[in-house]
Amino acid sequence: MKDDLHSPGLRFEILGPLSVSLGGKKVDLGAPKQRALLALLLIHVGSVVPLPVIIKAIWGANPPSQATATLQAHVSRLRKLLHRHDLSLRLVHHLQGYRLEVDARMVDAAVFEAKVRDSRKLLKAGDLEAARSTAWTALELWNGTPIGDLYGYEFAVAEADRLEHIRLRTLEVWTQTSLDLGVYDDVTVRVGEELRRNPGLERLGAHLMTAQYHSGQPAEALLTYERMRHAVAENLGADLSKELQVLHGKILRQELAAARVPESARRTAPPGRHPPWHPCCRLRSRRCPCPCRETTGSSAARQSCSGCSACGPKPAAAVAMW
Known part of the structure; x- marks a missing residue:
């Protein structure tokens, strides 16, 4: 921040x-x-x-x-x-x-890189919650393309590329620790935003598919795979990685095992700027006050909810677009 x-x-x-x-x-x-x-x-x-x-x-x-x-x-x-x-x-x-x-x-970039180093140390030490929180704090310092107003200078472009690489690696730390802690809803929102900008990020795509599957959205996970496959084929003329293909198969067969969630993680509110989303929400920019938001993504919530003032009537098929 x-x-x-x-x-x-x-x-x-x-x-x-x-x-x-x-x-x-x-x-x-x-x-x-x-x-x-x-x-x-x-x-x-x-x-x-x-x-x-x-x-x-x-x-x-x-x-x-x-x-x-x-x-x-x-x-x-x-x-x-x-x-x-x-x-x-x-x-x-x-x-x-x-x-x-x-x-x-x-200097915000110096603070960012210091927090990135701290998050990696915490991850190495096995403190997943602290590593996740510190990584998120580092990511929140970003306010757009680094020195994007000076893109006429080669040094500015090179530095922006270097910082962007660090940012993506830090986002992977945050995402992986979120999955390890069972905080799936935050991942579906945050990584969904990232993949809208760059659908070729396969590792983050795998994390998003995993989070969507475990938050009760296996159909969305399969759609994510198809969007990535189309983007990579169109832009690079290549297939998705073997790892993603294996993950896709496990989701199709419903064989993806859930992560073990530590008891402390169940009692701790996850850090992040996004609240849970109501399963009927069709506009991601809306924050939904519906009482069933605590079960966002679960099949029970999708079946029982009749809509709310923020979401409007329940659609025939609630499909979360990213």
């Missing part, structure tokens, strides 16, 4: 459009190249970025003759801008380069 960023002073955000704020108010960062310079320094926060690296990142392989002088002007203006809001920040010249000295807790 945003509150996990160190609260005093400026907040630097690159897990979305580049943004600097103080007390909730945005700071004007100046010209595009000055913004690009700040983004590059934030990516390498606490480390020296060599002068040639900065010039190539901002001006490309063929920089103008006055690039060094222009860079020095950008550095001077950026230093004054930062000091105007926080005197503790330092932008220093060091060893033929520049280093931004900022508390890493003030």
Whole structure:
């Protein structure tokens, strides 16, 4: 969550459009190249970025003759801008380069990666609930494509790709621990959203199919498989992995064993921004107050519910689209 960023002073955000704020108010960062310079320094926060690296990142392989002088002007203006809001920040010249000295807790990407490391350590230690909660907290820091407003710069695209890879691996940690704890409904919502954007993510697709099956939606699990199969065949001209084909067969034969759910997990409310969904809900954007939401996804709920004010009348076939 945003509150996990160190609260005093400026907040630097690159897990979305580049943004600097103080007390909730945005700071004007100046010209595009000055913004690009700040983004590059934030990516390498606490480390020296060599002068040639900065010039190539901002001006490309063929920089103008006055690039060094222009860079020095950008550095001077950026230093004054930062000091105007926080005197503790330092932008220093060091060893033929520049280093931004900022508390890493003030930079959302640094906080994100620290929490990712923590979640992996907790998973390795066998603390599934803490690993799941920490992974989710890391994922909530995202606010769109990292530094997507600077996609005209190759360094921004490369960094966004690197962070996206970490995000997907973290989502897999959250999803796997959710399955291990028997928290299936959250997975069907969150991973369903992800696969709408990229149906070729086979590992997450397997997790979604498993969650759908165990939450009483085997037909949805089979539909998920078919959507993935079609997308992979159309985009890559390939078949789904052997593992997914085996999972598909188990779901068809109703042979998929449920995970053992620890007693403590049954008593703990799962972290996540989405509440359980009513089985009759046709619009996922609606949060349903129906009393039977505690049994969302169960066959009994689907059979007995007659609809509610949030959901409307019960449809003939309640099919959750993702």
